[in-house]
Amino acid sequence: MKRISIFFSLLFLAFSSPAQDAQNLLNAVKKKLEAVKDYSGDATLSVDVSFMKVPDSKVKVYFRQPDLFKIIKPDGISILPKGGMNVSLNSLISGKEFTAVPGGYTSVNGRKLAIIKLLPLADNSDVVLTTLLVEEKSALVWKATTTTRENGTYESNMEYGRFSQWGLPDKILFVFNTSTFKLPKGVTMEYEGSKNTNATKPTGDGKGRVSLFYSSYSINKGLAPGLFK
Amino acid sequence: MWPLLQIELFKIFKRSRTYISFAAIGAIVALILLAFYADGNNYMAFGMQSLTQSFDIQGKVLNGYLICFIILQTLLIHVPLLIALVAGDQVAGEANMGTLRLLITKPVSRTRLLLAKFIASTLYTILLLLWMALLALVVSVWIFGTGDLMILKSTEVVILENTDVLWRYFAAFGFAAIAMTTVAALAFFLSVFAENSIGPIVTTMSVIIVFTILSTMDIPIFNTIKPFLFTTHMIGWKGFFDAPVSWSPVLQSAGILLLHIAGFLVATIWVFRKKDILS
Amino acid sequence: MEPLIDVKHLVKNFGDLVAVDDLSFSVFQGDVYGFLGQNGAGKSTTLRMILSLILPSSGTIRLFGQELSTNRKSVLKRVGAVIERPDLYKYLSAIENLSIFARMSGRKATSRQLIEQLEMVGLADRAKSKVATYSQGMKQRLGIAVALVHNPDLVILDEPTNGLDPQGIADMRNLILHLSKDLHKTVVVSSHLLNEIEQIASRMIILDKGKKMVEGTVADFFQPAKNKVHLVVSDPQKAKLMLAQTPWLLEAEQLKQELVLSLPPDQVPALNRFLVQQEIDILSIRSVNSLEDYFLSLTSENQHVATFTN
Numbered sequence: 068m069k070r071i072s073i074f075f076s077l078l079f080l081a082f083s084s085p086a087q088d089a090q091n092l093l094n095a096v097k098k099k100l101e102a103v104k105d106y107s108g109d110a111t112l113s114v115d116v117s118f119m120k121v122p123d124s125k126v127k128v129y130f131r132q133p134d135l136f137k138i139i140k141p142d143g144i145s146i147l148p149k150g151g152m153n154v155s156l157n158s159l160i161s162g163k164e165f166t167a168v169p170g171g172y173t174s175v176n177g178r179k180l181a182i183i184k185l186l187p188l189a190d191n192s193d194v195v196l197t198t199l200l201v202e203e204k205s206a207l208v209w210k211a212t213t214t215t216r217e218n219g220t221y222e223s224n225m226e227y228g229r230f231s232q233w234g235l236p237d238k239i240l241f242v243f244n245t246s247t248f249k250l251p252k253g254v255t256m257e258y259e260g261s262k263n264t265n266a267t268k269p270t271g272d273g274k275g276r277v278s279l280f281y282s283s284y285s286i287n288k289g290l291a292p293g294l295f296k
Numbered sequence: 297m298w299p300l301l302q303i304e305l306f307k308i309f310k311r312s313r314t315y316i317s318f319a320a321i322g323a324i325v326a327l328i329l330l331a332f333y334a335d336g337n338n339y340m341a342f343g344m345q346s347l348t349q350s351f352d353i354q355g356k357v358l359n360g361y362l363i364c365f366i367i368l369q370t371l372l373i374h375v376p377l378l379i380a381l382v383a384g385d386q387v388a389g390e391a392n393m394g395t396l397r398l399l400i401t402k403p404v405s406r407t408r409l410l411l412a413k414f415i416a417s418t419l420y421t422i423l424l425l426l427w428m429a430l431l432a433l434v435v436s437v438w439i440f441g442t443g444d445l446m447i448l449k450s451t452e453v454v455i456l457e458n459t460d461v462l463w464r465y466f467a468a469f470g471f472a473a474i475a476m477t478t479v480a481a482l483a484f485f486l487s488v489f490a491e492n493s494i495g496p497i498v499t500t501m502s503v504i505i506v507f508t509i510l511s512t513m514d515i516p517i518f519n520t521i522k523p524f525l526f527t528t529h530m531i532g533w534k535g536f537f538d539a540p541v542s543w544s545p546v547l548q549s550a551g552i553l554l555l556h557i558a559g560f561l562v563a564t565i566w567v568f569r570k571k572d573i574l575s
Numbered sequence: 576m577e578p579l580i581d582v583k584h585l586v587k588n589f590g591d592l593v594a595v596d597d598l599s600f601s602v603f604q605g606d607v608y609g610f611l612g613q614n615g616a617g618k619s620t621t622l623r624m625i626l627s628l629i630l631p632s633s634g635t636i637r638l639f640g641q642e643l644s645t646n647r648k649s650v651l652k653r654v655g656a657v658i659e660r661p662d663l664y665k666y667l668s669a670i671e672n673l674s675i676f677a678r679m680s681g682r683k684a685t686s687r688q689l690i691e692q693l694e695m696v697g698l699a700d701r702a703k704s705k706v707a708t709y710s711q712g713m714k715q716r717l718g719i720a721v722a723l724v725h726n727p728d729l730v731i732l733d734e735p736t737n738g739l740d741p742q743g744i745a746d747m748r749n750l751i752l753h754l755s756k757d758l759h760k761t762v763v764v765s766s767h768l769l770n771e772i773e774q775i776a777s778r779m780i781i782l783d784k785g786k787k788m789v790e791g792t793v794a795d796f797f798q799p800a801k802n803k804v805h806l807v808v809s810d811p812q813k814a815k816l817m818l819a820q821t822p823w824l825l826e827a828e829q830l831k832q833e834l835v836l837s838l839p840p841d842q843v844p845a846l847n848r849f850l851v852q853q854e855i856d857i858l859s860i861r862s863v864n865s866l867e868d869y870f871l872s873l874t875s876e877n878q879h880v881a882t883f884t885n
Contacts, residue, residue, distance in 0.1 A: 120538070246350060248451060
């Protein structure tokens with residue numbers, strides 16, 4: 068019994084250093100993100116889903132700690148995958164407790180990124196596992212892959228620029244799995260002419276993509292909670 | 297030609313049956329509007345079930361533009377009856393009333409008489425559509441406002457920007473005018489053979505219902521004959537709500553309908569010029 | 576004088592049925608021209624061909640000296656017609672109906688003129704009532720007003736007295752005479768009733784099975800030489816033997832042992848005396864000089880006798 072506990076102690080010691088690093092890195096990321104109490108942003112939303120034809124549209128993005136997040140198209144319709152609120156790293160990470168597990172390093176576009184896997188401590192969290200690819204020196208998350216209980220797995224790819232000091236991306240590409248969409252033709256009274264043009268459209272890889280290009284952020288100016296209803 | 301047309305229009309708009317159509321469209325549109333006003337969000341939730349399973353939809357989906365689309369989709373199946381009611385009566389009704397023989401003894405060529413009658417029927421059709429547009433578009437927008445238009449099709453979802461919708465309705469109503477004039481031309485053609493307007497009206501409706509069923513059903517045997525049915529092309533107005541608009545099939549459909557109109561009209565004149573008036 | 580209506584070798588087939596068979600006749604300016612024949616004799620078909628309602632299978636129709644088929648518009652401007660029932664737009668008023676047909680005939684009439692037209696047929700006070708509320712006689716009069724609204728030179732009336740009461744029939748007769756005598760219009764009128772035509776027509780044609788039986792002035796049909804004597808006697812066989820010895824011509828032997836002889840009216844007493852002398856009892860002797868009998872004798876086998884004597 069004692070030998071076993073020694074083994075575990077050794078094991079713990081052997082791995083404590085990278086684990087500690089991962090937690091530290093997470094804390095750095097969180098610290099950066101938590102500096103943003105709220106923001107509103109102007110962005111262009113592009114939806115690329117095989118069965119959807121949605122024009123790019125100007126949207127307003129609102130965030131308020133801990134996880135209030137909303138994308139609104141004024142006077143219009145915006146369409147986002149379920150769980151789309153997790154497009155935002157802030158609402159994914161900010162103010163939440165995780166166990167961070169290191170996953171080594173990888174290189175994306177010539178950028179060396181640390182892999183950390185986050186296990187939420189809260190029992191009732193929809194998120195099961197989040198994998199972050201983080202640039203260590205800037206504490207910026209370039210990619211987040213999240214597996215949820217309800218809404219499947221999706222990934223967010225971030226690009227930073229003007230707002231990197233707040234940990235806010237200029238561009239987010241959100242990739243998610245889509246099922247197909249079908250209604251009976253008898254209901255929709257389909258026009259045959261439309262079908263011909265649809266046939267030329269590639270069927271896609273079963274994944275949908277939503278991207279947000281931010282043109283501006285307004286940070287920590289205070290937002291009424293009523294906005295998110 | 298103009299005096300003849302005036303006379304034909306006078307005869308159409310002096311009849312109470314002409315206004316049945318306007319009242320019917322008014323009543324149907326009012327009912328649809330009322331239904332959506334009272335319970336629209338439930339309808340929307342039901343209609344979008346397949347989509348809301350995996351997507352969050354934000355914004356005012358239920359708006360005047362969408363209701364106009366629903367009204368068009370619903371009404372354009374029924375409007376042919378109202379068109380046939382007048383167009384199918386043009387010659388057969390006169391024969392039934394006994395006025396045809398008096399009309400034909402007048403110093404007016406049969407061709408011109410038919411053209412005047414057909415143009416009058418077409419103007420009636422267009423007025424009916426304008427009335428429908430006024431109710432379906434103007435009143436819907438007045439009550440429900442404008443917004444982006446989301447259309448669920450059998451295999452895709454289309455969202456059109458608020459500012460990108462109105463012209464499509466103008467185009468769609470223009471197309472609908474061609475489609476409904478095709479119905480008028482068919483009823484008008486059949487009208488020449490009958491001495492009672494019930495026959496042409498019922499025949500027109502039967503043709504359209506059977507063709508529409510064949511056009512709508514997704515059954516392989518029927519699919520091969522679909523392009524040859526004019527009803528397949530009559531719903532071409534929906535092509536304007538694609539993004540981008542699939543111009544070539546829509547224009548092709550419009551062309552096919554125009555050919556039908558010309559064909560029916562030429563056949564009508566050809567038959568009627570040789571017809572002995574025995575009524 | 577050139578005829579107003581000149582029909583030559585007119586034929587109309589409806590499938591196997593020959594409705595009008597090689598018909599030729601002429602109507603002259605000022606005529607009241609009677610078209611006489613049983614139902615189905617081809618009267619209506621002929622009149623409808625003159626009005627371009629029915630296209631002839633062959634033959635020519637000239638109106639006012641012009642070929643109808645090539646001058647339809649200019650010719651029909653000068654024609655007014657009532658064909659069978661005077662059907663008009665029931666949902667329109669009398670004046671609206673009148674206005675429509677005036678314009679279609681190329682006349683722009685003011686409402687004042689239209690009212691005057693209605694006054695002529697006694698409908699001015701009902702000018703604004705819907706035709707649906709009119710009686711049969713009123714419709715007939717309105718039909719006449721419509722036929723006359725563009726002041727045509729030729730008026731064609733197909734069976735104008737159909738469905739009218741005796742007063743209506745008399746009114747129609749007076750109207751036709753008025754059109755002819757006072758307004759100097761040429762009138763073509765058809766009927767299956769001889770006595771109507773007999774009273775008004777100046778010239779007439781009798782049709783049977785699409786063929787012309789006879790055409791001429793009414794006076795022609797009253798020639799004394801064509802007088803007939805209908806005789807019913809006790810012993811027709813003996814009478815026939817006796818008559819064979821005389822110059823009087825036995826024309827026919829009809830039902831009920833009636834003998835028909837052709838002889839002038841002034842010889843009837845002589846015939847009477849002769850038969851009495853031969854001891855033949857005369858049950859009935861009747862001198863007939865009516866168009867009606869002539870008409871009956873001409874048309875097919877005297878069928879539908881009741882039709883002509885109602």
